[in-house]
Amino acid sequence: MTDTAVAPLISARGIGKTFATVDVLRDVDLDLLPGEIHALLGENGAGKSTFAKILAGVHRPTRGSIALNGKPVEVTSPVVAQKLGITLIHQEPISFPDLSVAENLVIGAAEDGWFSRVPWAEMTREANRLMDLLGVRIDVTRPMRGLSIADQQMVEIARALASNSRLIIMDEPTAPLTPREVETLFAIARKLRDEGRTIVFISHRLEEVRALCDRVTIFRDGNKIATDTIGNLSDADIIRLMIGRPVKEYMHKTGATIGEVALEVEGLTLPGVFSDISFSVRKGEIVGLGGLVGAGRTDVAKAIFGVTPAASGTVSINGKRVSITDPSQAIALGLAFVPEDRAVAGIFRTLSVEQNISVAVPKQLAPGGFIRRAVERAMGEDAVRKLSIRLASLRQPIGELSGGNQQKAILARWLLTDPGVLILDEPTRGIDIGVKAEFYSIIGELAAQGRAILLISSELPELLALCDRVLVMSEGRLTADIPRSRATQEAVMRAAVPRRSTTEGAAA
Amino acid sequence: MSTTKTAPAQADSSPVRPRWQTLLIRPETMTFMLLVVGVFGGSVLSPFFLDLSYILRSFTLYSELAIVALVLTMVIIAGEIDLSPAANMALSACIFAWAQASGVPIPLAIVIGLLSGLAMGALNAFLVIGLQLPSIIVTIGTLTLFRGLAQVLAGDKSIRVPEWFIGVDKIMLAGIPLPVVLFIVLAIGLGIVLGGTIFGRNIYQIGTNEVAARHAGIRSARIKSSLFLLVGLVASVAGIMTASRLGSVRYDIAAGGELQMVLMAMLGGTYIFGGRGTILGTFLAAWLLVIVSTGMIVANVLPAVQLVVLGGLLIVAIIATNLIYSRTQR
């Protein structure tokens, strides 16, 4: 199909992967050319990450072979991959949380003996150079723990850059980034391509794929469906190839009855993080909380839910002042919180899917004190059906599910609690287009049932499509409260971008 | 619970790993097989090993440690460790013996002993959960502290207990010594709690991912504190039982017992990083350890060499469970 004038950098032939007895990839042939940016697209669980991990030596293929520059290679481990010049930026950043950013950046790069002196000054300088290149301001001497996910992701990207790889695979790198960071990342990706390197880019955002990539390969159910130049495919083509059926368009249900105030927050302050946050969410209302990554939205949510309580200010539920210092109290009051950082705050990686789903409803699960397996199984099966979670078995460890399917399981967990107030922090991150539409209608339905919903999202179209009202935060402060009728991309962005001194000058 | 059914509405899902395979790679299975090998190996050394009452009598010597190891298993699954219970046994036994020696009636002395054990557990809980200090360091500290206090209290002498109080291990229930009965009953009880209740499940969840557990509304501080308290209480029960078995109390009873307790948990497949393990595993491992230790005594192995073997066994157990778990974790 393609005019292969250039010899491919990587030729994968007949790649298959079987986990236990489940075929996750079947007979995938793929050529990656030098100097191209190649997108991998597909639904949640289609096998994109698995294919990427095979190239990067994390998994061994069950069948098939890989050739690098025409020579067959065995990528037996990530270290071997690194030696061959292949780097994978994982979907969930996995770094060394207690080492500094600089140390994380140069791990594995030092080739001299075990006992040679660590060149701290040099390391810091090199780390700073890389961060400048990416245009991010991170103190490289800080430990990784405590960085936002976006910053962690940038460090991972910088690490890939530092390694001088010929093939860099980015698995959903943009999900936690701000638009500006995405632009920086794209600029760097293009520069790398122009140097003749190959980039594999995995994303669920079609517009990003269009903006960045030269060719796309579409996976469905572990099969490679098509590879083509991006220009040859329309969005509709891509979605049809990915899903095999048309996607429902989400329609905002107007006129959902909006009732009394369910959640009211007044003067919430946590010094250094956010200050004087006041807003309310009514029953049946979907209130968006927009802003740039790092604006403090997650911290506000965590404060309301009692994970890290605020220093001052009040929270009221259904008109009653409450003091929430622990999530268990929040849950008892009918709050639910789907956290942004799934790997850290959401899943129990090695425990079964059903256990992950049922964890927040102990009373339903064990009415007489003893866990009822049948009840749990029913909860799990129900969730699998309603949210079309793709899995082999409910007793499988949740860590074996694809990223998007893990997210669905976490949402299922909170829906079981039948919450009156639902706080969703980037709920559709890593979710494919088809399911996203389903998610939106679920959120709409939840509101229609009279629940109050606070939706934190960095995706403007999502906020605008779903919300009755959009709040915007910038640098720890609430900067706007925009009703649906006046909510536009520009209005939200204007409030989201930090304005130094100018506002103070104007206000004075 | 029976067979792994596939999820509904999944056209393309195929069955997971067959059940016998998952069973085979469980660490408890390994423990069980070692146990069988141990009994056969022992019977070559001495025909006594095929005599159940001989094994039961040998087990009695380790029953106090084994009882504490059951609770310790839960602490390790919750992602913490407690190295102080052997010293706690000594201190609570000394406090009990000292109290009754200075005229306090025995029942009251027992209560005092148990309360002191509980207080020691509370101290650990306060340091680990209240002050957020790492449990391995905290309990090395309290281990030294408790043992030191026991020595201060009892000196180098042994404190005798009255004649009638001696000999829990001689009381038989259906031919089984009382301490062993207690061990079996506690194992069944804790096994049910750990495997069948929300409390037990929360222990696994905390040990797997404490941040996620908190987000899901699990009160990890409360649960972990109660585990440290429980270890403290059970250790003092074990200490007083030891006093009754030995007939006198010295500051050095159960010396080095923390090694045996941790070894029982590890040999039973409890994961040192938390989140995995079972009471059944520790139950089997306790018997295994008794057989190995008794076997070495029968075979006249020098005490120093016995220690070397136990230490080696601990390391092998940790490596083996790590391997098994990392294989199924990917």
Ligand SMILES: Nc1ncnc2c1ncn2[C@@H]1O[C@H](COP(=O)(O)OP(=O)(O)OP(=O)(O)O)[C@@H](O)[C@H]1O
């Ligand atoms: N270690 C594993 N053991 C068993 N099954 C696995 C394992 N890793 C992945 N799978 C299964 O393989 C399938 C493909 O997963 P993969 O992570 O490649 O999907 P993906 O295309 O990256 O999806 P997403 O967009 O949600 O990230 C999923 O059904 C998943 O459950």
Ligand SMILES: [Mg+2]
């Ligand atoms: Mg993926």
